Amino acid sequence: MKKLSVLLILILISGLLFGQDGFGDIFDSEELDESQKNVVLNGEIGLDYRSYLDDSWESERIFLPFTNLNLLFLADSLPVEAKIGLIIEGNDLDTILTVGDIVSELSLRSFFSFGYLDLGLFKTEWGKGDGIHVIDPLNPLDQSNGVSSDINEMKRSEIMAKMNFYLGDSGLFEIVYNPYFHPVETAPPGDRWNIVVPAYTVQDNNNTETLAFSQAAARLTTTLGIFDLGGMYYYGYMTEPGFKLIFPGPVLDVIYTKAQLFGLEAGWALGSFTFRTEGGYWFTEDRESTEAQLYNDRAVWLVGFDFMIPGTSFFVSVQEFGSYVVNFDNSNPMDMDLGMSYNDNAVTNTKIAAVESSFYQDKMKIRVAGLYLFEANGYMVFPTYTWNIEDDLELSLSGQAFGGDNEGSNLYYAWRDNDNITLELKYIF
Amino acid sequence: MKKILSILIFASVLLVSLSAQTGSEIMQKVIDAQKVNSSAMDILMTLVEKDGDTSTRRIQTLILKENDLTKTITLFLEPASVRNTRFLTVENEGRADDQWIFLPSLRKVKRIAAGDKDGSFMGSDFSYSDMGSSGSSVDDSIQTILREEKYNDHNCFVVESIPNAGTDNNYGKYVTWVDKTYWLTLKVEFYSKAGRTQIKELNSENIGKENGHWLAKKIIMETLDSGHKTILEIKQVKYDIPLNPGYFTTTFLETGRAK
Numbered sequence: 304m305k306k307l308s309v310l311l312i313l314i315l316i317s318g319l320l321f322g323q324d325g326f327g328d329i330f331d332s333e334e335l336d337e338s339q340k341n342v343v344l345n346g347e348i349g350l351d352y353r354s355y356l357d358d359s360w361e362s363e364r365i366f367l368p369f370t371n372l373n374l375l376f377l378a379d380s381l382p383v384e385a386k387i388g389l390i391i392e393g394n395d396l397d398t399i400l401t402v403g404d405i406v407s408e409l410s411l412r413s414f415f416s417f418g419y420l421d422l423g424l425f426k427t428e429w430g431k432g433d434g435i436h437v438i439d440p441l442n443p444l445d446q447s448n449g450v451s452s453d454i455n456e457m458k459r460s461e462i463m464a465k466m467n468f469y470l471g472d473s474g475l476f477e478i479v480y481n482p483y484f485h486p487v488e489t490a491p492p493g494d495r496w497n498i499v500v501p502a503y504t505v506q507d508n509n510n511t512e513t514l515a516f517s518q519a520a521a522r523l524t525t526t527l528g529i530f531d532l533g534g535m536y537y538y539g540y541m542t543e544p545g546f547k548l549i550f551p552g553p554v555l556d557v558i559y560t561k562a563q564l565f566g567l568e569a570g571w572a573l574g575s576f577t578f579r580t581e582g583g584y585w586f587t588e589d590r591e592s593t594e595a596q597l598y599n600d601r602a603v604w605l606v607g608f609d610f611m612i613p614g615t616s617f618f619v620s621v622q623e624f625g626s627y628v629v630n631f632d633n634s635n636p637m638d639m640d641l642g643m644s645y646n647d648n649a650v651t652n653t654k655i656a657a658v659e660s661s662f663y664q665d666k667m668k669i670r671v672a673g674l675y676l677f678e679a680n681g682y683m684v685f686p687t688y689t690w691n692i693e694d695d696l697e698l699s700l701s702g703q704a705f706g707g708d709n710e711g712s713n714l715y716y717a718w719r720d721n722d723n724i725t726l727e728l729k730y731i732f
Numbered sequence: 733m734k735k736i737l738s739i740l741i742f743a744s745v746l747l748v749s750l751s752a753q754t755g756s757e758i759m760q761k762v763i764d765a766q767k768v769n770s771s772a773m774d775i776l777m778t779l780v781e782k783d784g785d786t787s788t789r790r791i792q793t794l795i796l797k798e799n800d801l802t803k804t805i806t807l808f809l810e811p812a813s814v815r816n817t818r819f820l821t822v823e824n825e826g827r828a829d830d831q832w833i834f835l836p837s838l839r840k841v842k843r844i845a846a847g848d849k850d851g852s853f854m855g856s857d858f859s860y861s862d863m864g865s866s867g868s869s870v871d872d873s874i875q876t877i878l879r880e881e882k883y884n885d886h887n888c889f890v891v892e893s894i895p896n897a898g899t900d901n902n903y904g905k906y907v908t909w910v911d912k913t914y915w916l917t918l919k920v921e922f923y924s925k926a927g928r929t930q931i932k933e934l935n936s937e938n939i940g941k942e943n944g945h946w947l948a949k950k951i952i953m954e955t956l957d958s959g960h961k962t963i964l965e966i967k968q969v970k971y972d973i974p975l976n977p978g979y980f981t982t983t984f985l986e987t988g989r990a991k
Binding site: 326329330331343345377412414416419426427428433455469472473475526529531570571572573574575576577609610611616661664665666691693694695697731732 | 772774779787788792794807810811812813815816827828830831838839840842843844845846851852854855856857960968970973975977978979980981982983986987988989991
């Protein structure tokens with residue numbers, strides 16, 4: 304029934320809005336093609352087959368049809384755009400779907416002379432990093448299905464109101480209000496993508512979908528010479544939950560840490576290199592490290608660069624990101640910062656590198672991405688081979704491998720039995 | 733990718749930068765004939781495999797000159813995998829161009845370095861440097877007028893260009909046929925870095941006049957080794973039209989709307 308409701312909304316909106324893509328005001332309209340219609344439907348439909356390599360889990364093979372639809376309604380004559388994103392996966396067909404399960408985006412963008420307003424359910428990405436960020440707090444990650452090479456795909460869409468004010472030709476000032484809060488999502492105990500099995504029952508009495516958990520943020524970005532610069536501020540909660548042991552029971556009561564994040568970002572190109580940096584500081588309500596169930600202040604950073612190896616088709620990207628917990632207390636075994644640390648270390652450092660190359664007129668692409676967590680020898684490796692059989696038909700073979708020390712909440716160790724290969728065929732339209 | 737307009741004359745501008753007086757005069761006429769303050773092009777690119785299979789790409793590009801510096805915005809319309817990707821290049825005086833790309837899947841504008849000069853442009857037989865013209869100087873090559881001859885019923889100068897040692901160039905030699913009447917490049921032979929083996933060939937067809945400017949509306953680039961061809965057709969072109977400067981901003985990249 305809810306599926307029907309969604310379709311009805313689509314039909315209604317498509318009847319109300321119209322518009323045109325491309326430089327329609329410059330080129331004669333009789334030359335405009337399919338891609339320049341007022342309602343743009345695009346997306347992917349396909350099948351994937353994933354096989355897990357380890358025998359320690361019950362044999363699990365998945366063959367899933369999937370659909371990823373995006374409908375964009377444009378209107379040159381109206382200062383408004385609407386976008387609907389739907390993701391339907393085969394395994395969901397056996398379960399009762401809610402709108403939230405399949406709607407990845409439902410947003411309106413309204414234009415004004417001084418800026419534009421984004422309203423609805425959507426994702427936003429802050430920071431200059433390539434996919435990875437340390438100052439991007441608005442959409443929490445969903446790790447319940449493991450990890451994807453595209454971190455943006457793992458983000459949970461959130462209901463937001465985001466006003467964007469133009470500042471000259473290249474500047475933008477964004478103000479965001481998130482009425483609700485959602486923590487990072489992890490797989491439940493028993494699921495192969497679960498990270499830590501708690502020793503006690505966990506109870507979460509927080510209703511984070513109330514205005515009491517609303518968040519606000521602002522960001523200013525501009526270009527100065529070769530530099531793209533930005534600064535941001537966020538007032539809300541840390542997405543990782545804290546736990547307090549409560550008696551009788553005992554049970555672990557979930558507590559979210561109130562926090563503010565101040566961040567800076569810069570990106571610039573120099574020769575063949577593009578450099579990316581982010582830095583931030585979380586001010587939390589446990590600055591003095593007196594509450595074990597809350598997180599302390601934290602400094603975060605990201606540095607990276609990418610470049611094309613001269614004379615080749617190899618593109619290389621390297622990034623390192625990390626954090627430092629202020630007033631780190633390794634004397635209290637119940638302290639959340641200690642529990643989330645690796646080898647009782649206040650610092651974590653992770654390096655990500657990727658190499659990719661295209662062959663045969665871009666018909667084939669090989670990409671190998673790897674991640675290494677220094678403090679726990681955690682690693683992930685993602686090789687991918689992609690063959691564009693046709694422009695709109697793509698076959699890919701990819702793999703994931705995980706490992707690391709049995710240390711703290713090391714998810715790479717927790718996922719050590721989840722090495723897998725995936726064969727995917729998709730049609731892009 | 734920048735300055736798509738220049739593909740019509742790029743061989744001449746890039747490659748036939750004559751130091752000899754006669755050659756310089758010829759090249760100046762070519763440049764003058766193509767000089768515009770702004771342009772808009774709707775381009776269809778057809779990739780032809782050796783076995784005859786074809787696939788198409790569609791782009792629209794706007795070019796604006798301000799204070800003798802060029803800004804280019806390119807919108808990718810087809811195929812579906814790149815639809816609504818937007819690419820902005822801003823030429824700077826005394827430093828490298830600024831380049832940003834907007835990928836609709838990410839909904840994010842990214843600054844990128846101009847490092848992939850050798851790479852294929854959208855899987856075509858054109859490299860990124862083939863599609864561009866900035867960064868080259870008339871002093872970058874040694875040019876020799878080889879002869880004058882008829883090519884496809886056009887009276888042409890045939891000019892050999894050899895890039896100077898140490899210059900950043902994908903090729904070791906070019907031979908260019910320049911039409912004497914319209915000052916257009918009709919044919920270019922591209923040679924390997926050693927300068928001995930021809931690796932690509934470009935031919936211009938459908939010469940016509942648009943808004944007072946002569947141009948080739950069809951350009952064919954062939955990679956000789958693979959037999960792969962790319963046919964570039966100008967579906968629409970407009971010169972010296974008023975263009976909203978708001979198109980040439982990162983704000984347009986992000987929103988698809990000019991202020």
